[in-house]
Amino acid sequence: MIVYDNLSNGKYELIKELEGKKSFKFIKADLLDFETLDANFKKYKPQVVLHLAANSDVKNGLQDTKLDLEQGTIATYNVLEAARRNNAEDILFSSSSVVYGYATVKPTPEDYGPLKPASMYGASKLACEGMITAFSHLYGFNNYIYRFANIVGQNLTHGVILDFAKKLRKNIKELEVLGNGKQKKSYLDVMDCIDGMLLVYNKSNEKENIYNLSLDDQISVSEIAEMVIKELSPNAKIRYTGTESGWPGDVPNSYLSNKRISSIGFKPRYKTSREAVMHAIECNKRILS
Numbered sequence: 001m002i003v004y005d006n007l008s009n010g011k012y013e014l015i016k017e018l019e020g021k022k023s024f025k026f027i028k029a030d031l032l033d034f035e036t037l038d039a040n041f042k043k044y045k046p047q048v049v050l051h052l053a054a055n056s057d058v059k060n061g062l063q064d065t066k067l068d069l070e071q072g073t074i075a076t077y078n079v080l081e082a083a084r085r086n087n088a089e090d091i092l093f094s095s096s097s098v099v100y101g102y103a104t105v106k107p108t109p110e111d112y113g114p115l116k117p118a119s120m121y122g123a124s125k126l127a128c129e130g131m132i133t134a135f136s137h138l139y140g141f142n143n144y145i146y147r148f149a150n151i152v153g154q155n156l157t158h159g160v161i162l163d164f165a166k167k168l169r170k171n172i173k174e175l176e177v178l179g180n181g182k183q184k185k186s187y188l189d190v191m192d193c194i195d196g197m198l199l200v201y202n203k204s205n206e207k208e209n210i211y212n213l214s215l216d217d218q219i220s221v222s223e224i225a226e227m228v229i230k231e232l233s234p235n236a237k238i239r240y241t242g243t244e245s246g247w248p249g250d251v252p253n254s255y256l257s258n259k260r261i262s263s264i265g266f267k268p269r270y271k272t273s274r275e276a277v278m279h280a281i282e283c284n285k286r287i288l289s
C-alpha cells in the first residue's frame with residue numbers, strides 16, 4: 001500500500017508503525033504537483049486508487065473561496081488524470097452528505113435530486129463526483145463513490161467535538177455553540193466507515209457504485225455539546241449564537257438513508273449516532289483535554 005499525503009492536516013506519527021514494512025510506502029507530496037504525482041503513478045502502477053485527500057473542514061471554504069476548488073476539484077482531477085495515464089482500474093472516493101444540500105426528502109436516498117450543494121466544499125464534492133463518473137465512462141474505471149455522514153472516532157483531526165474541546169480549553173466556564181443547537185446530523189464511527197467502504201468495494205460490482213455511509217438516526221448539536229461538557233468541564237454553561245445553521249452553508253438537518261448499504265449487509269459496531277459520538281469522546285480524551 002502506498003500512502004500519498006502532503007501532511008497539511010494528516011499526522012505522520014499515526015502511520016509511523018507501518019514504516020519499514022515491505023508492503024507499505026509513504027510519499028510526502030502534494031496532489032496539486034501533477035508531475036510528481038504522475039511520476040509516482042508511473043513508478044508504482046497502482047490498480048486501486050482510494051482518494052481521500054481534501055480540505056476536510058467545510059467552514060474553511062467560506063473565507064477562502066478557492067480552497068475547495070484547488071484541494072478538492074483540481075486535486076481530484078489530477079488523481080483521475082494520473083490514474084488514466086497509468087491504467088489504474090478502480091477509483092474509490094470520499095464524497096459527502098453535503099452534496100444533497102438542503103434535501104427535502106429524509107432520510108435522503110442516493111438517487112435524490114437535483115443535487116444543490118450549499119457550500120464551496122459541497123460544490124467541489126459534487127464536481128468531483130461528476131468528473132469521476134465522466135472519467136469512468138470515457139476511460140473504463142470502476143468507481144465507488146461514498147457519501148459519508150459525519151465521521152468520528154479515534155484521532156480526530158477536525159469537527160464539532162474537537163471544536164468544542166478547543167473552546168472549552170480557552171474558557172472552561174462557557175461553551176459557545178454555533179447556531180441554536182437544534183441542528184441534527186448523523187454520525188458514524190471511522191472504523192465502521194472503513195468497514196462500509198470495503199463492504200461496498202467487495203460486494204458491489206456495478207461500473208458505478210454510489211453509497212451513503214451513515215447510521216439510520218441523528219443527534220443534535222446541543223446533545224453533543226452536553227456530552228463534551230460532561231466529560232471535559234461539567235460546570236460550563238452553553239451559549240448558543242442562535243441562528244438556524246451553524247454557519248452560512250451548514251446544512252442544519254442532515255439525514256441520509258442507509259437502506260442501500262444495509263441491503264448488502266452493513267453491520268456497524270456503533271449502532272446509534274450517540275454511541276459513535278460517545279466513543280469518539282472517550283477514545284480522544286488525550287487530544288481533547
Ligand SMILES: NC(=O)c1ccc[n+]([C@@H]2O[C@H](COP(=O)([O-])OP(=O)(O)OC[C@H]3O[C@@H](n4cnc5c(N)ncnc54)[C@H](O)[C@@H]3O)[C@@H](O)[C@H]2O)c1
Pocket residue numbers: 004005006007008009010011029030031032051052053054055056071075094095096097147148149150151152157159
Ligand atoms: N470526517 C468527516 O466527517 C467527513 C465527512 C464527509 C466526507 N469526508 C471526506 O473524507 C475524506 C477524509 O476526511 P478526514 O476527516 O479524514 O480528513 P483529514 O483532513 O483528516 O484527511 C485528509 C488528508 O488529506 C491530506 N491532504 C489534503 N490536501 C492534500 C493535497 N493537496 N495533497 C496531498 N494530501 C492532501 C491531509 O494532509 C489529510 O491527511 C475527505 O475527502 C473529506 O472531505 C469526511
